[in-house]
Amino acid sequence: MATLKVNGETVTVEVEDDTPLLWVIREQLGLTGTKYGCGIAQCGTCTVHVDGFAIRSCTYPVGALSGEEEITTIEGLSDDASHPVQEAWAELDIPQCGYCQPGMIMAVAGMLNNNPNPTDEDIDAEITNICRCGTLARVRKGIKRAVEKS
Amino acid sequence: MADTGLLSRRGFIVGTGATGLTIGILASCSPSATEPDAPDYSDLPPNPEVNAWVHIDHDDTVTIRIARSEMGQGTLTGLAQLVADELDADWDKVTTEYPTPGQNLARERVWRDFSTGGSQGIRGSQDYVREGAAAAKAMLIEAAANEWGVPASECTSADSIITHASSGQTTTYGKVANAAAQLAPPLEVAVKDPSEWKIIGQPKKRLDTAEKLVGKQVYGADVQLDGMLNASIKQAPKIGASLKSFDAAAVESMPGVKKVVSLRNPFGEGENAVAVIADTWWRANQALNALPVEWEGGVDFSTAEFEAELDDGLTAEDAFVGNAGGDVAGAFENAAQVIEATYNMPFQNHACMEPMNTTALYTEDKCEIWCPTQNGEAALAAVSEASGLPIEQCEVYKIHLGGGFGRRGAPDYVQQAVMLAMEMPGTPVKLLWSREEDMIHGFFHPTTKGRVRGALDADGNLTGLHLRISGQSILAALIPQALRDGVDYATFQGLLPSGVDPRLEDQTMKYTFDNFLIDHAMRNPPVRPGFWRGVNLNQNAIYLECFMDELAFAAGRDPLEFRMAHLKDSPEAAAVLQAVADRSGWGQDDGIARGLCVMHGFGAYVAACAEVTVSDDGALKIDRIIAATDPGHAVNPQQIEAQVEGSFVYGLSAMLYGEITFENGEVQEQNFDTFNSMRIAAMPEVETIITPPQKPPDGIMIVSTSGIAAIRMELKGLSSMGSLRCSMVKSRLKMARSR
Numbered sequence: 001m002a003t004l005k006v007n008g009e010t011v012t013v014e015v016e017d018d019t020p021l022l023w024v025i026r027e028q029l030g031l032t033g034t035k036y037g038c039g040i041a042q043c044g045t046c047t048v049h050v051d052g053f054a055i056r057s058c059t060y061p062v063g064a065l066s067g068e069e070e071i072t073t074i075e076g077l078s079d080d081a082s083h084p085v086q087e088a089w090a091e092l093d094i095p096q097c098g099y100c101q102p103g104m105i106m107a108v109a110g111m112l113n114n115n116p117n118p119t120d121e122d123i124d125a126e127i128t129n130i131c132r133c134g135t136l137a138r139v140r141k142g143i144k145r146a147v148e149k150s
Numbered sequence: 151m152a153d154t155g156l157l158s159r160r161g162f163i164v165g166t167g168a169t170g171l172t173i174g175i176l177a178s179c180s181p182s183a184t185e186p187d188a189p190d191y192s193d194l195p196p197n198p199e200v201n202a203w204v205h206i207d208h209d210d211t212v213t214i215r216i217a218r219s220e221m222g223q224g225t226l227t228g229l230a231q232l233v234a235d236e237l238d239a240d241w242d243k244v245t246t247e248y249p250t251p252g253q254n255l256a257r258e259r260v261w262r263d264f265s266t267g268g269s270q271g272i273r274g275s276q277d278y279v280r281e282g283a284a285a286a287k288a289m290l291i292e293a294a295a296n297e298w299g300v301p302a303s304e305c306t307s308a309d310s311i312i313t314h315a316s317s318g319q320t321t322t323y324g325k326v327a328n329a330a331a332q333l334a335p336p337l338e339v340a341v342k343d344p345s346e347w348k349i350i351g352q353p354k355k356r357l358d359t360a361e362k363l364v365g366k367q368v369y370g371a372d373v374q375l376d377g378m379l380n381a382s383i384k385q386a387p388k389i390g391a392s393l394k395s396f397d398a399a400a401v402e403s404m405p406g407v408k409k410v411v412s413l414r415n416p417f418g419e420g421e422n423a424v425a426v427i428a429d430t431w432w433r434a435n436q437a438l439n440a441l442p443v444e445w446e447g448g449v450d451f452s453t454a455e456f457e458a459e460l461d462d463g464l465t466a467e468d469a470f471v472g473n474a475g476g477d478v479a480g481a482f483e484n485a486a487q488v489i490e491a492t493y494n495m496p497f498q499n500h501a502c503m504e505p506m507n508t509t510a511l512y513t514e515d516k517c518e519i520w521c522p523t524q525n526g527e528a529a530l531a532a533v534s535e536a537s538g539l540p541i542e543q544c545e546v547y548k549i550h551l552g553g554g555f556g557r558r559g560a561p562d563y564v565q566q567a568v569m570l571a572m573e574m575p576g577t578p579v580k581l582l583w584s585r586e587e588d589m590i591h592g593f594f595h596p597t598t599k600g601r602v603r604g605a606l607d608a609d610g611n612l613t614g615l616h617l618r619i620s621g622q623s624i625l626a627a628l629i630p631q632a633l634r635d636g637v638d639y640a641t642f643q644g645l646l647p648s649g650v651d652p653r654l655e656d657q658t659m660k661y662t663f664d665n666f667l668i669d670h671a672m673r674n675p676p677v678r679p680g681f682w683r684g685v686n687l688n689q690n691a692i693y694l695e696c697f698m699d700e701l702a703f704a705a706g707r708d709p710l711e712f713r714m715a716h717l718k719d720s721p722e723a724a725a726v727l728q729a730v731a732d733r734s735g736w737g738q739d740d741g742i743a744r745g746l747c748v749m750h751g752f753g754a755y756v757a758a759c760a761e762v763t764v765s766d767d768g769a770l771k772i773d774r775i776i777a778a779t780d781p782g783h784a785v786n787p788q789q790i791e792a793q794v795e796g797s798f799v800y801g802l803s804a805m806l807y808g809e810i811t812f813e814n815g816e817v818q819e820q821n822f823d824t825f826n827s828m829r830i831a832a833m834p835e836v837e838t839i840i841t842p843p844q845k846p847p848d849g850i851m852i853v854s855t856s857g858i859a860a861i862r863m864e865l866k867g868l869s870s871m872g873s874l875r876c877s878m879v880k881s882r883l884k885m886a887r888s889r
Contacts, residue, residue: 016405016433023432027380032372033365035552037503038585042822045503074365086363093355093788096796097222098362099369099503099552124831130822132503132553132803133222134796136833 007076017063044129054110096133221554236283353788391448406433463620463671472642476665481614485605504552510571532561593680596622600693610705
């Protein structure tokens with residue numbers, strides 16, 4: 001049993017404490033925007049925010065949460081795709097297959113929460129998500145567009 | 151359980167799509183919701199389709215049927231552009247949907263081929279989808295003309311509006327769609343001349359972006375059906391091994407576990423997998439990891455040992471000839487200088503971001519699957535085969551793919567999902583592979599080596615060339631009937647002469663050499679190979695283009711000028727190469743190290759110039775890649791750019807990091823920690839040049855956004871740096887800088 005605050009709502013779920021947050025979000029809460037990619041915190045498709053910080057939810061046991069943390073998933077980033085990162089992504093038509101993009105968007109939004117004007121070096125260090133289609137060139141442009149909008 | 155407002159998406163899969171047909175899933179989001187003052191058509195029966203390709207609703211929403219799969223390559227949008235342009239549709243009211251393979255079968259394959267690979271998505275269907283749209287437009291105009299009692303030839307169409315100018319009457323497609331559907335289709339239709347295109351050729355935004363920004367795009371891994379159970383699978387980790395035993399009782403009491411089952415090998419004898427079915431995937435996977443399993447048999451294959459076989463092939467007497475001309479032996483005898491280099495391409499996994507998965511529902515008289523597949527009709531056949539039901543009682547609902555790259559043409563995971571569903575009749579079961587299973591059980595890009603020898607005369611002219619490819623044939627393993635007299639001509643993609651095979655006419659070499667031999671010593675390991683984004687063009691470009699630089703350096707000639715001397719018979723290839731040279735500042739004394747390449751494959755001409763730096767500690771940085779492509783007519787230039795950029799990520803990931811190795815028959819790299827992929831820090835700036843079409847309209851080839859269309863340059867941008875492997879790249883870079 002775990003109590004979580006997800007996208008502003010407090011929820012209680014029946015799960016083992018070692019269940020990763022990713023699978024609680026996807027399977028107990030039915031919020032499938034957050035993706036499974038590797039299960040070992042390598043690829044970043046599972047990125048969500050905990051108190052505004054981007055974390056990789058596939059290795060984050062739900063038992064490690066107190067229930068007070070504000071968890072935000074891609075579904076909760078904005079009501080209408082109006083977050084600057086989402087708007088930048090739409091303008092540059094960034095997603096290809098799109099499977100990694102919820103994680104990519106959440107990673108970028110998390111970075112901008114704490115570093116609103118990142119340098120290229122900051123981007124290199126903080127955005128390490130994998131995209132096999134290869135949107136990385138546009139992602140960098142998208143980050144800069146999002147900064148302009150913020 | 152919480153009400154997050156999103157659980158209502160359970161059961162999102164309905165038997166009826168927007169058009170009233172039994173369409174699986176809307177392939178993309180619908181146009182904006184009804185406007186406040188919009189007329190209410192809810193009392194009217196839905197319009198029938200105009201024809202197989204086009205449905206138009208009362209509110210003028212145009213739904214275009216897309217038979218090919220969307221996996222990120224943009225084919226969905228590109229095909230919709232082709233149809234919408236020919237239809238004179240209002241692009242702002244266009245949406246799309248996938249017909250199902252079962253419907254295609256029932257309607258005598260009205261949508262033709264569903265398979266999506268080999269850059270065929272747009273190239274292979276552009277003629278008949280445009281003709282289908284042109285027929286629909288003719289029927290709509292005829293319906294309006296009949297209503298007005300005027301000749302159809304006096305009516306015009308634009309933006310989904312039909313006009314009869316002399317009487318001043320207008321109507322919309324939605325208003326006449328029902329009447330149009332009752333008309334006989336025209337016997338002959340003419341498609342537009344490219345000069346008349348308004349939507350084709352425009353950098354339209356993708357139709358499927360909006361849902362991807364908010365987490366609403368549903369992938370196969372996200373499918374949720376009422377009462378659905380989840381399964382995780384473990385297949386024999388060793389090549390060819392079988393299941394010996396497993397202890398289901400040890401895990402049956404774990405949380406959520408419903409059933410522990412063994413599965414037969416979809417491609418061989420006996421059983422080769424175990425799976426746990428549970429309420430959630432996480433619990434299924436936890437129990438699977440705890441399940442005691444023993445395997446037996448298998449092949450002790452080792453990539454390290456196989457290298458000796460590859461090396462043997464490099465100098466073996468017998469080899470299949472792919473392309474040859476002149477007197478290559480004589481050229482080497484008379485050479486002033488002979489240069490030699492050897493390159494290699496290791497096994498690669500496709501590593502789609504979304505691991506393999508399928509959801510299946512089986513009853514004794516029907517079997518349905520929800521599946522991300524590149525080949526819907528093959529998936530349908532696999533459902534029938536695995537379930538034992540006649541194909542008419544099977545159905546496949548296609549879902550957007552979280553990456554494909556060639557991997558999702560294979561039906562292995564489809565068959566497994568059906569087997570699992572048969573264990574639970576009446577209950578849907580979703581099979582999702584773990585990343586580890588996805589890595590271990592790939593259809594791997596084959597490993598080959600290339601040994602290239604070149605003869606130069608005293609003036610630095612190339613007088614003889616021998617490229618020997620040694621290694622695995624994809625066709626020999628997957629489609630042996632496609633071999634001809636034992637030869638896998640696809641091995642020679644990009645290196646073939648004209649006239650070998652009409653299906654390979656788009657894979658010809660554009661260099662002209664006086665004396666040359668390109669041959670293949672087939673050395674097949676027991677590893678199942680696959681078609682991997684760009685397929686054999688990748689390494690062939692490396693082998694040939696790296697070596698063209700070696701030759702130019704040895705001859706003391708400029709690599710651009712050296713290549714151009716052999717491109718005199720291909721103005722298209724010369725044009726793309728010159729384009730990247732011009733844009734990059736080739737030849738300027740600015741201290742920037744540059745490498746060039748040029749290639750032809752999948753019907754397009756591509757060239758690239760890479761600008762790189764090596765730090766004092768030897769670290770490679772790729773600063774910028776200029777890429778030119780001549781794809782014939784470009785359907786959507788901004789999506790071609792996206793494909794070109796993306797192809798460099800995929801190709802450079804393979805070049806810099808990717809390598810699947812085997813020890814004792816088992817894959818050693820089982821996740822992204824050991825099979826790395828490029829991150830943004832390593833991503834160069836990419837500039838894409840799309841050169842104007844050089845072919846007459848009657849010979850157009852539209853590759854544009856069709857998946858692999860632009861990928862053929864992926865490794866080639868770096869080819870002249872010397873080698874596939876990074877360490878050799880660096881040594882070449884130092885050479886380049888010293889010049």
